[in-house]
Amino acid sequence: MTAVSEVELSRRGLLAGSAATAIVVAAPASDAAPLPQAPAPTSLPVSFEVNGKRRELSLDPRTTLLDALREHLQLTGTKKGCDHGQCGACTVMVDGVRINSCLTLAVMHQGDKITTIEGLGTPDKLHPMQAAFIKHDGYQCGYCTPGQICSAVAVLDEIKRGVPSHVQDDLTAKPRATNVEMRERMSGNICRCGAYSNIADAMADVAGENA
Amino acid sequence: MKAFTYERAKDAGAAARAVAGRPGAKFIAGGTNLLDLMKIEVETPTHLVDVQDLGFDTIVKTADGGLRIGALVTNTNLAADARVRRDYGVLTRAIVAGASGQLRNKASTAGNLLQRTRCPYFYDTNMACNKRRPGSGCAAIGGYSRQLGVIGVSTSCIATFPGDMAVAMRVLDAVVETVDATGARRAIPIADFHRLWGDRPDLDTVLKPGELITAVTLPRPIGGKHFYEKVRDRASYAYALVSVAAVIQPDGTGRVAFGGVAPRPWRVEAADALLPQGAAAVTARAFRGATPTEDNGFKLPLATRALASVIAQAKA
Ligand SMILES: Cc1cc2nc3c(=O)[nH]c(=O)nc-3n(C[C@H](O)[C@H](O)[C@H](O)COP(=O)(O)OP(=O)(O)OC[C@H]3O[C@@H](n4cnc5c(N)ncnc54)[C@H](O)[C@@H]3O)c2cc1C
Ligand code: SF4
Ligand code: FES
Ligand code: FES
Numbered sequence: 001m002t003a004v005s006e007v008e009l010s011r012r013g014l015l016a017g018s019a020a021t022a023i024v025v026a027a028p029a030s031d032a033a034p035l036p037q038a039p040a041p042t043s044l045p046v047s048f049e050v051n052g053k054r055r056e057l058s059l060d061p062r063t064t065l066l067d068a069l070r071e072h073l074q075l076t077g078t079k080k081g082c083d084h085g086q087c088g089a090c091t092v093m094v095d096g097v098r099i100n101s102c103l104t105l106a107v108m109h110q111g112d113k114i115t116t117i118e119g120l121g122t123p124d125k126l127h128p129m130q131a132a133f134i135k136h137d138g139y140q141c142g143y144c145t146p147g148q149i150c151s152a153v154a155v156l157d158e159i160k161r162g163v164p165s166h167v168q169d170d171l172t173a174k175p176r177a178t179n180v181e182m183r184e185r186m187s188g189n190i191c192r193c194g195a196y197s198n199i200a201d202a203m204a205d206v207a208g209e210n211a
Numbered sequence: 212m213k214a215f216t217y218e219r220a221k222d223a224g225a226a227a228r229a230v231a232g233r234p235g236a237k238f239i240a241g242g243t244n245l246l247d248l249m250k251i252e253v254e255t256p257t258h259l260v261d262v263q264d265l266g267f268d269t270i271v272k273t274a275d276g277g278l279r280i281g282a283l284v285t286n287t288n289l290a291a292d293a294r295v296r297r298d299y300g301v302l303t304r305a306i307v308a309g310a311s312g313q314l315r316n317k318a319s320t321a322g323n324l325l326q327r328t329r330c331p332y333f334y335d336t337n338m339a340c341n342k343r344r345p346g347s348g349c350a351a352i353g354g355y356s357r358q359l360g361v362i363g364v365s366t367s368c369i370a371t372f373p374g375d376m377a378v379a380m381r382v383l384d385a386v387v388e389t390v391d392a393t394g395a396r397r398a399i400p401i402a403d404f405h406r407l408w409g410d411r412p413d414l415d416t417v418l419k420p421g422e423l424i425t426a427v428t429l430p431r432p433i434g435g436k437h438f439y440e441k442v443r444d445r446a447s448y449a450y451a452l453v454s455v456a457a458v459i460q461p462d463g464t465g466r467v468a469f470g471g472v473a474p475r476p477w478r479v480e481a482a483d484a485l486l487p488q489g490a491a492a493v494t495a496r497a498f499r500g501a502t503p504t505e506d507n508g509f510k511l512p513l514a515t516r517a518l519a520s521v522i523a524q525a526k527a
């Protein structure tokens with residue numbers, strides 16, 4: 001017991017220590033450029049549709065779409081991995097197109113239609129892509145999975161709409177849902193557990209059904 | 212992120228006036244570069260002017276048989292346009308070699324041209340960086356410079372322009388169209404758009420504060436085979452170490468520009484003329500006077516090999 005609380009203590013000590021370091025380290029950031037004083041934070045109204053439901057919010061303009069979904073609408077299915085566009089965990093669909101919700105401001109989405117993992121399917125009524133991820137073991141820890149699934153659904157739609165990709169030989173030909181195509185198009189979704197090949201299998205399954 | 216105020220501009224004039232009239236104001240399009248940098252307070256705008264309603268989201272034919280690409284056309288829509296795929300394949304290839312599907316859905320044509328360098332010290336606010344804080348020095352010189360520039364750089368800054376799309380636009384002789392707060396319009400050849408750093412690496416381009424990009428025009432198609440060869444640390448979703456944009460004609464003549472090597476897409480017209488003599492002749496001319504570091508000297512032979520690969524594919 002003592003051992004445990006010591007561990008707890010030292011862990012807290014470590015966290016406090018690193019927080020303090022972070023503050024010291026972050027200080028020079030304010031030297032960025034000799035710009036006028038930042039205005040006092042104010043809130044702006046914004047309304048958009050999330051998974052078919054109209055939502056009205058009043059937000060600090062700094063709020064990203066990701067934070068609006070998770071922190072203000074409690075839609076925590078969408079994940080924050082890097083917060084810098086580098087991992088894809090935050091992928092959602094806006095007006096039918098996949099984007100990184102961490103690199104867009106919520107106030108820029110007035111009137112938009114947003115679909116998150118919660119809107120694709122429910123535990124009782126899975127989206128075919130969700131069912132295929134389960135069938136093919138397309139995840140391990142599951143953290144990247146909501147982003148992977150939103151991206152996977154959007155990728156099949158992009159292929160159908162003829163959006164070109166880096167691995168296409170003939171740019172004027174219609175792309176097909178091959179393994180190589182899906183891997184390239186899914187490269188914006190990182191999986192730390194390395195479930196990639198099973199994700200591609202799940203997508204192939206769904207693509208086959210649609211074909 | 213520092214606090215800012217936000218407005219959604221109704222038209223181009225209002226947008227330009229809103230930024231020009233307010234120190235610290237900036238345009239925001241897709242937000243994928245600006246917000247990234249605001250989160251780490253490398254960018255600290257006090258006011259954002261959202262340009263999404265300005266209507267610059269179409270691609271139309273120009274009178275002389277080229278294309279006018281609206282500043283807000285997304286990278287995805289530009290790459291997917293049937294005319295671009297058919298007549299300007301190098302542009303589609305360059306775009307789809309960049310970033311990820313999600314990012315390309317948001318990235319705008321103007322924002323892509325204006326994306327800032329990926330020099331790691333520019334991102335680290337603890338380090339000296341003349342581009343981020345003029346006069347503070349350059350941590351990259353004598354530091355870790357594997358990704359950085361080999362030509363056109365200066366003793367103040369050795370960073371590169373990191374983008375792909377602009378390298379293809381340089382080969383195509385694109386022109387950037389702007390309007391300012393007074394309503395004055397400019398047409399800036401892409402060759403002159405990105406600055407060489409000199410002693411002002413804080414200024415990336417020749418744009419004036421509040422000058423709004425409205426479109427990028429492409430001259431009439433030039434035919435030939437189109438290539439974008441991008442060499443990077445992983446097969447996808449990574450910036451270029453070196454890239455080659457090229458249009459090669461059946462007789463072996465053509466045009467070539469290099470990415471990932473300089474403050475701007477690097478094209479030397481006198482080097483284009485050497486294409487029939489092979490890759491080594493072209494790069495010897497294009498990179499004459501290069502000043503690589505110990506870390507990034509590999510970019511010079513890599514550029515030659517990437518171009519050799521393109522020339523071989525053109526002959527196949
Ligand atoms: C993880 C990651 C990987 C990436 N990989 C690549 C890659 O491999 N290759 C590549 O080329 N790019 C890559 N990018 C960069 C991406 O392409 C850019 O972020 C994007 O193109 C910027 O466009 P935007 O519309 O989002 O710009 P914003 O972020 O909205 O704006 C960028 C700048 O342009 C200004 N601006 C915007 N519109 C206008 C206008 N109309 N007139 C005047 N000024 C304007 C803004 O004020 C801002 O300073 C990557 C980005 C990320 C996050
Ligand atoms: S190379 Fe340029 S961007 Fe990088 S640290 Fe030096 S001044 Fe800054
Ligand atoms: S959290 Fe948005 S891309 Fe990583
Ligand atoms: S399942 Fe763990 S990160 Fe992808």
